[in-house]
Amino acid sequence: ATVIDPTEDDETVKVICRRLFTRIDRDKARAVISAYKSLWDANRELLPPAPAEDRRLDEFAAGYPLHPELVNVLTQKTGTLGNFQRVRGMLRLLARTVARVWQTRPADAYAIHTHHIDLGFEPIRLELVTRLKQDIYVPAIKAEIATVETTPALAEQLDAGPFRGLPKYGSYVARCAFIHTLAFNDTLRGLNAEELRYAILSPGTDVAFIDDARKRFATDSAYLDDKPGAPLRFLAEANLTQIIRREETNTDRDEARTRLNSFIRDLFAGPNLNLIPFASGPHDVPDDDGSGRPYLVMLGYEATQVFSDAVTVDNLVEKVFLHKGGGTDWRHNRNNLVFLVADAAGVPNMKAKMLRNIALESLRQPGKLKDLADYQVAKLQELHERSKQELALAVQQCFRHIFYPSRNRLDEANCDLAHTVVDIQTASDRPGDGQRQVVTQLQNAGKLRLPTDKPDSPVYVRDRTPLKKGQITTAALRTEFRQDPSLPMLVGDDVFIKGIRLGIDQDDYV
Known part of the structure; x- marks a missing residue:
């Protein structure tokens, strides 16, 4: 045929x-x-x-x-x-x-x-x-x-x-x-x-x-x-992307929230600022613990968010800044607080990156790896490593709004707080060291002095403190730096002591 x-x-x-x-x-x-x-x-x-x-x-x-x-x-x-x-x-x-x-x-x-x-x-x-x-x-x-x-x-x-x-x-x-x-x-x-x-x-x-x-x-x-x-x-059949999505869908949201909060704490902990994560009121923030480090007060991303196109001082930020304890007593050391608040646009991405990281970690369990092809196992390992960095970036790009004490207060603010923001590009640098970015931003704004920094000139300090009226104890002068929003914030006492010595050497202090 x-x-x-x-x-x-x-x-x-x-x-x-x-x-x-x-x-x-x-x-x-x-x-x-x-x-x-x-x-x-x-x-x-x-x-x-x-x-x-x-x-x-x-x-x-x-x-x-x-x-x-x-x-x-x-x-x-x-x-x-x-x-x-x-x-x-x-x-x-x-x-x-x-x-x-x-x-x-x-x-x-x-x-x-x-x-x-x-x-x-x-x-x-x-x-x-x-x-x-x-x-x-x-x-x-x-x-x-x-x-x-x-x-x-x-x-x-x-x-x-x-x-x-x-x-x-x-x-x-x-x-x-x-x-x-x-x-x-x-x-x-x-x-x-x-x-x-x-x-x-x-x-x-x-x-x-x-x-x-x-x-x-x-x-x-x-x-x-x-x-x-x-x-x-x-x-x-679904590929690895779909398998990961299914795992994300099945991830417990409460576990994801707990893991994310722990990750945020670790990311913004550091040697220069005393981190107080997810403060819910004045009672969470002491007026001074004697450590010599300013407080980095982080507010919960589900409680307070900032919209980049309309930045305002949130009521919770204002309340913590002005009051201590149960909220009825006035806070004295207001120049010892820095507030870190989440950007509203960055919260969904941050949560999604946490879910993805947990899903990828879960899929790497031996019982689930056996169902994947060798090339998928290798890809899964690559994605898991990448997800750690992506999560760090997402968190840093979310927590980028900084409110700090200043007489040049934010427009329409009811207290002496100014605002600065970490730009997205800067937030993408050095993922995993969130506090370093906050410190850098405050230094750029001329607000923070580290122990290794050059002290302010004695004349500057004399003319902006009660020292200009005559005598003041060293302890009282140090307290001024914790209380007066017009002065820089000092990390520890080293830079302060260097300034005192310089003032005595130049006959600006007695």
């Missing part, structure tokens, strides 16, 4: 175009194809190498408005599926695609590409899932390519987020990856970055956005093949 193929490869596209379109304007087609050629030439280094006998323009002309890459993927990949009839199957799928393009009229549709096979259009989705029996990919389609129920798919989130107002780059990447996944042989499934650019590039799209969408989609995808070096293709 001999199997007879009624159409040769170069005849298939002509038959399909004849069946799909009543008329094709060849003169206008030549102008569009010429524009594509200019794009291919300009981006030659970023696209797949042209074959020795480059017939792309001829193929485009023969099959216009069908992009040659679309025809190739359907004949060379989808065509290998046993239940896909080359001409009849292509006609059914492309008829629905043309109808969808005609219905939506995307501004960048200079030709019909692979990414115009819209899985959000039910007739197209059913053609692929039901007729071609690719229902194993339904979870991937719902989660990542096209909204089937209510939760927006990953690709559509990208369209509405970073690519808002632009062509639907997120969806274009996802659709191309999916159609290229539909092949019988594993070696045919998927496409690389160069092939993706060629599939999507048109006079209405840009290579840079295509690359950006590919990276964003690959980073967040739960169903793309995550093996090292694997092409862009979908899996029926």
